[in-house]
Amino acid sequence: NAGVTQTPKFQVLKTGQSMTLQCAQDMNHEYMSWYRQDPGMGLRLIHYSVGAGITDQGEVPNGYNVSRSTTEDFPLRLLSAAPSQTSVYFCASRLTASGNTIYFGEGSWLTVV
Amino acid sequence: AQKVTQAQTEISVVEKEDVTLDCVYETRDTTYYLFWYKQPPSGELVFLIRRNSFDEQNEISGRYSWNFQKSTSSFNFTITASQVVDSAVYFCALSEPNAGGTSYGKLTFGQGTILTVHP
Numbered sequence: 001n002a003g004v005t006q007t008p009k010f011q012v013l014k015t016g017q018s019m020t021l022q023c024a025q026d027m028n029h030e031y032m033s034w035y036r037q038d039p040g041m042g043l044r045l046i047h048y049s050v051g052a053g054i055t056d057q058g059e060v061p062n063g064y065n066v067s068r069s070t071t072e073d074f075p076l077r078l079l080s081a082a083p084s085q086t087s088v089y090f091c092a093s094r095l096t097a098s099g100n101t102i103y104f105g106e107g108s109w110l111t112v113v
Numbered sequence: 114a115q116k117v118t119q120a121q122t123e124i125s126v127v128e129k130e131d132v133t134l135d136c137v138y139e140t141r142d143t144t145y146y147l148f149w150y151k152q153p154p155s156g157e158l159v160f161l162i163r164r165n166s167f168d169e170q171n172e173i174s175g176r177y178s179w180n181f182q183k184s185t186s187s188f189n190f191t192i193t194a195s196q197v198v199d200s201a202v203y204f205c206a207l208s209e210p211n212a213g214g215t216s217y218g219k220l221t222f223g224q225g226t227i228l229t230v231h232p
Contacts, residue, residue, distance in 0.1 A: 033220075040224055042225050046218050090158060104160075
């Protein structure tokens with residue numbers, strides 16, 4: 001997981017609060033994405049970006065916002081946290097060129113009470 | 114739409130047994146990529162293998178081997194002589210090609226298989 005840094009690692013939020021999960025990579029990767037992991041459901045794509053200034057929705061985008069103002073950073077914002085957003089969040093990045101490995105961050109454990 | 118099914122929710126074996134983790138996928142793309150990831154108890158995701166749809170050769174890496182069969186849309190993963198350190202959740206994933214068809218894009222993950230290896 002070298003090169004993809006997620007913060008915070010653990011967070012407890014109250015329903016209705018907002019927060020931002022940070023993701024940064026120093027490998028000059030064009031492609032970055034956010035996944036959430038829930039028991040029995042694997043990882044599901046929330047949002048992704050193919051480069052600075054370009055973002056798109058994944059499978060489960062509702063309740064989340066993203067932006068990509070720089071190549072290095074891809075923050076995930078929870079606008080008004082809900083208990084259903086209790087999950088483990090993974091950020092991932094890779095070069096867009098064919099054959100490149102996807103690198104995952106170490107995960108952020110979020111609990112909404 | 115893409116779909117990945119890992120029918121085995123949990124597998125429990127005794128050390129030194131061989132174990133196969135099943136992965137079946139669905140896609141309409143003719144070009145796609147398949148992956149296996151390991152998630153140990155510490156929580157991080159560890160990349161194990163990537164295979165593109167044009168390469169049906171089986172692969173062996175130490176005690177790990179992968180059997181890719183397009184005819185049955187399966188990409189199974191076998192651990193030979195399992196060890197306690199193999200205990201983890203294993204994810205199979207499928208990726209569609211990007212817009213230009215030159216690389217892989219979004220990943221669709223299976224539900225994961227929890228493997229427990231007992232001493």
